[in-house]
Amino acid sequence: MTVSSAGFPLPADDRALSPRTGYTRAHWEAAADGLLGAAWRWATPGRALLDLPGRPSGSGVRSDGLEGYARTFLAAAFRVAGAGGADPHGWLDRYADGLAVGTRTPGRDDTESWPLILDHHVQGQPMVESASVALGLRLTAPWLWDRLDPGVQDRAEEWLRGTLRHTPAPNNWYLFPYSVAGFLESVGRGDAQTARAKDRALALLEGWYRGDGWYADGDSRAFDHYNGWALHLYPVLHTHLAGDTALSAHYGARLREHLEGFSLLFGADGAPIHFGRSLSYRFAAGAAVALGAVTGHTPLAPGVSRRLVSGSLRYFLDRGATGEDGLLSLGWHGPHAATLQHYSGPASPYWAAKAFVALLAPGDHPLWTATEEPAPSEGPDRVLALPAPGLLVQSTAADGIVRLHNHGSDHLRPHEGEAEVGDDPHYSRHSYSTATGPTAVANVPDNHLAVEIAGVPSGRRRIRPLGAGHGDGWGWAASWHRPVFPSGPPMVPGLRVESVTVARGGYELRAHRVTGAPPGTRIRQTGWATGPDDTVRSELYGLHGWHTQDQQRAPQGTAFTRWAHVPRLTGEAEGTTLFAALATLTTHPGTAPLSAAVTEVNTAGNSVEVRWADDGSTTRITFEPLTVRHDRTERTED
Numbered sequence: 001m002t003v004s005s006a007g008f009p010l011p012a013d014d015r016a017l018s019p020r021t022g023y024t025r026a027h028w029e030a031a032a033d034g035l036l037g038a039a040w041r042w043a044t045p046g047r048a049l050l051d052l053p054g055r056p057s058g059s060g061v062r063s064d065g066l067e068g069y070a071r072t073f074l075a076a077a078f079r080v081a082g083a084g085g086a087d088p089h090g091w092l093d094r095y096a097d098g099l100a101v102g103t104r105t106p107g108r109d110d111t112e113s114w115p116l117i118l119d120h121h122v123q124g125q126p127m128v129e130s131a132s133v134a135l136g137l138r139l140t141a142p143w144l145w146d147r148l149d150p151g152v153q154d155r156a157e158e159w160l161r162g163t164l165r166h167t168p169a170p171n172n173w174y175l176f177p178y179s180v181a182g183f184l185e186s187v188g189r190g191d192a193q194t195a196r197a198k199d200r201a202l203a204l205l206e207g208w209y210r211g212d213g214w215y216a217d218g219d220s221r222a223f224d225h226y227n228g229w230a231l232h233l234y235p236v237l238h239t240h241l242a243g244d245t246a247l248s249a250h251y252g253a254r255l256r257e258h259l260e261g262f263s264l265l266f267g268a269d270g271a272p273i274h275f276g277r278s279l280s281y282r283f284a285a286g287a288a289v290a291l292g293a294v295t296g297h298t299p300l301a302p303g304v305s306r307r308l309v310s311g312s313l314r315y316f317l318d319r320g321a322t323g324e325d326g327l328l329s330l331g332w333h334g335p336h337a338a339t340l341q342h343y344s345g346p347a348s349p350y351w352a353a354k355a356f357v358a359l360l361a362p363g364d365h366p367l368w369t370a371t372e373e374p375a376p377s378e379g380p381d382r383v384l385a386l387p388a389p390g391l392l393v394q395s396t397a398a399d400g401i402v403r404l405h406n407h408g409s410d411h412l413r414p415h416e417g418e419a420e421v422g423d424d425p426h427y428s429r430h431s432y433s434t435a436t437g438p439t440a441v442a443n444v445p446d447n448h449l450a451v452e453i454a455g456v457p458s459g460r461r462r463i464r465p466l467g468a469g470h471g472d473g474w475g476w477a478a479s480w481h482r483p484v485f486p487s488g489p490p491m492v493p494g495l496r497v498e499s500v501t502v503a504r505g506g507y508e509l510r511a512h513r514v515t516g517a518p519p520g521t522r523i524r525q526t527g528w529a530t531g532p533d534d535t536v537r538s539e540l541y542g543l544h545g546w547h548t549q550d551q552q553r554a555p556q557g558t559a560f561t562r563w564a565h566v567p568r569l570t571g572e573a574e575g576t577t578l579f580a581a582l583a584t585l586t587t588h589p590g591t592a593p594l595s596a597a598v599t600e601v602n603t604a605g606n607s608v609e610v611r612w613a614d615d616g617s618t619t620r621i622t623f624e625p626l627t628v629r630h631d632r633t634e635r636t637e638d
Contacts, residue, residue, distance in 0.1 A: 001030065006317040007326035008034025018372045021270070023310035025359070025368040031313060032079040032356050033089055038326030039072045039350070040094065047094050048102030048112040050347060054330060057345030059125035062115050064345040069098055070129035070136070071350035077136035082359030085143045092144045095136065100148070103155040117162030120169040125343065130163040131176040131234070132353075134183035138241065139360075145187060157189055164197050170413070171218035172226050174201040175234040182238045205235065211388035213258030221463065222427075223389035223409040224276025228288030229354050232258060237357065240295045252297030259292050260299050261386050263308060264376045264393050267434030268400020270311030274559060275404055275432040277411065277424075279339050280330050281351040282321055286312040290358035293367040302366035303373035309358050311375065321349075328352060332559035338425070338440040339559050377402050377434075383475035383503045390465035392477035394503035398588040401536070402434045405501040405508070407479035408465040418461035418482065419490030428460045430499065431508070431528070433585055435536045437558035439529045439566065444552040446529035446566050447583075449497060449512050451483040451573070452522040458483030466498070466626050474504040474619070476628040492518065500621050500628060504612070507597055508583040511608050513623040517573040525569045528585045529554055531561025535587045540567035541594035543601045544608060545579035547571050578623075580608045 001009035010030045013022025042052050050068025057064055076091040087093075102114040117126045137145050137156070145153065163180045178201035181194035208215045208231070214223055215231040232255045239248035265273040272285035286309035292298030293305040300308075316322075319333040328349035329335045361367040376382070377395040384393040390408015395401070411427045412418070423445070425438035431447040432438070439446045450457035460481050468477035478500040484490055494516030502509040514523060527540035542549060546569040554564040569581055580601065582594045600611040609620040617632045 007322045007324050020307045020372045021310040021314050023314055025363055028359055032075050034326055036072055036076055036091060044112055046101035046112040047098035052346035054346030058342040063125045064347055066114050066126055066129050067345060068347035070132035071347055071353055073136040074132040075353035075356050077139040078356035078359045081139040092140055096144050099156055100152045103159045106159050117166055119167040127163045127168060127176050130160055131179040134160055134180040138183040138186050164193050172230040174204050179234050212386050213254050214389045219414050220412060221409055222411040225285050229284045232288050233291055236291055236295060252295060255292055255297045256299055261384055263300055264384055264395055265402055266308050266375055266377060267402050268378045270315030271434040272312055273404050273432060273434055274437045276426055277341055279332060280344060280349045282316045283312040284352045284354045287354040287357055290355060294360045301373055302370040306367055307372040307375050336559045381505055383470050385468040385470040385475045385477060387468040390468060392468055392475055392501055392503055396506045399586050404432045405477055406430060407477040408463060410463040412462050418484050421461055423459045436528050437560050439554040439558055440556040443554035443556050444566050446526050448526050450524045452524060456485050456487055458485050471630055474630045476500060476502045478626055498623055502619050506584050506586050509619060510583055511580045511621045513578055514573045515576045519574050521573045523571045523573050523579060525581055527567040527583045529558050529564040529566045531564050534561055537586055538567055539584045539594050540569060541582045542569045543580040544603055545571045578603055578608055
């Protein structure tokens with residue numbers, strides 16, 4: 001073992017088996033042990049709670065302590081189960097002790113007792129943690145559950161059944177009682193209540209499936225990392241453990257289709273796409289890739305799967321995610337407050353434990369024995385449209401950066417009004433990447449089209465997709481939204497913004513049609529936020545409708561840089577007005593300036609057309625009716 005930047009020892013790199021990352025199965029076992037050892041230093045005397053240092057979540061300190069127990073238990077369970085019960089560090093004894101003590105008097109205000117599980121709007125977080133406890137017990141049943149005193153088993157069941165009796169949040173939370181029910185049935189404690197919980201969850205899951213391997217996280221249009229680390233993980237893992245071949249095939253086929261596109265959302269440096277909530281879970285982004293390899297429900301070769309999951313794990317361990325004390329911090333690389341949500345507490349990052357599902361593949365599994373192969377983002381330039389979630393993925397070989405253009409995911413719940421919901425930078429921006437993060441709420445928004453009326457810039461809340469598609473080397477996605485204003489009248493009658501992103505190579509053609517704009521309206525378009533010392537470079541160039549260009553400063557920075565600047569274009573609108581611009585994000589030093597990328601721009605009515613300098617091809621966007629075409633000399637593609 002060698003001392004690593006992760007704060008705990010790791011084996012030496014194996015560049016023969018893993019030429020891309022150097023990581024093997026031994027590195028995964030060592031990482032699990034290191035993370036667990038660091039966390040257990042903060043356990044209560046009875047081992048029921050792990051009170052990690054840091055700011056408390058909105059659920060309070062006791063719930064946070066349960067979170068520390070439950071989420072680390074999941075890592076330990078994958079570690080021990082994957083080793084066939086071998087437990088050289090005695091992790092399971094600790095969790096057995098904590099289970100016995102924590103369930104003795106649930107709800108009591110003492111040092112060790114676990115909080116009760118109640119409805120999501122009353123005291124909901126323990127319901128989340130019950131799923132990790134249940135999965136941990138299920139995975140380790142021969143070595144932990146089966147050896148417990150019957151009284152402890154009964155107390156644990158009674159506590160877990162709180163999840164079955166209470167109401168989850170209206171999203172992926174319904175998979176928590178599903179997981180609890182699956183465990184209880186696996187140990188002979190199933191009944192009508194467990195059957196109802198499973199049936200309810202799966203019925204909802206069917207309604208949330210949108211196609212292309214993507215689920216919405218509830219009755220909304222929230223598409224993010226919860227697809228992989230929750231909506232796919234729980235049903236696929238349960239059916240795999242239960243040996244239910246019919247349901248395993250059903251949900252496994254969806255996971256396979258999901259991975260066709262999702263596997264492109266990791267940069268060549270291993271970074272997952274920085275998009276959506278709960279990003280402090282970090283390398284949990286690789287859980288779906290690992291689960292696909294374990295269950296066989298994957299389109300990826302074993303060497304590609306390991307390259308993705310190990311690349312993601314190493315990306316964060318090499319960039320200070322754990323710090324000198326070995327604890328996962330609340331943030332991205334290191335601590336970063338703007339990445340967090342109100343429910344984020346000191347132990348929240350340990351949902352990263354879900355990535356250790358990879359360890360369920362034994363040492364002789366192809367996931368570990370195959371030589372690493374390049375990630376999808378390390379191949380040729382690619383553009384992939386995902387029409388169901390309304391996303392457009394763009395990767396470039398020269399720099400290994402992946403970009404996600406968002407025309408379909410907004411995280412607004414169906415009952416919420418747009419004006420009542422604050423800006424969420426992790427969903428509201430038009431574009432995200434593996435090399436940049438969004439600017440904070442108090443700073444100038446990056447990758448945003450703002451309508452400014454009476455000096456008040458608008459926000460983007462509910463995103464209504466208009467379509468997406470791709471051809472050979474190019475693709476597009478489109479959406480519309482009603483601008484929302486944080487002060488003064490929340491909306492302007494008739495005001496609407498329609499937006500189209502066309503990706504081609506490293507270029508982004510951004511076109512907008514603003515309708516219903518009152519006299520004196522200003523329009524502002526921003527580009528990617530980058531730091532002064534970053535190797536990545538952001539450019540924005542106006543093609544039509546823009547009058548001025550400048551750089552804005554974002555002193556709060558992003559998850560990637562402590563201070564950032566953002567390119568900005570400004571124009572004016574009245575009635576119906578078209579705007580078009582080019583944007584790039586690259587580390588490639590040979591990239592030509594954007595002013596040389598297009599030789600001709602033509603607008604007519606509701607259309608804008610550009611001619612590309614490199615091959616003379618044209619891209620034409622028509623807003624009414626919406627059509628996007630990319631024409632070459634030899635053929636036309638829609």
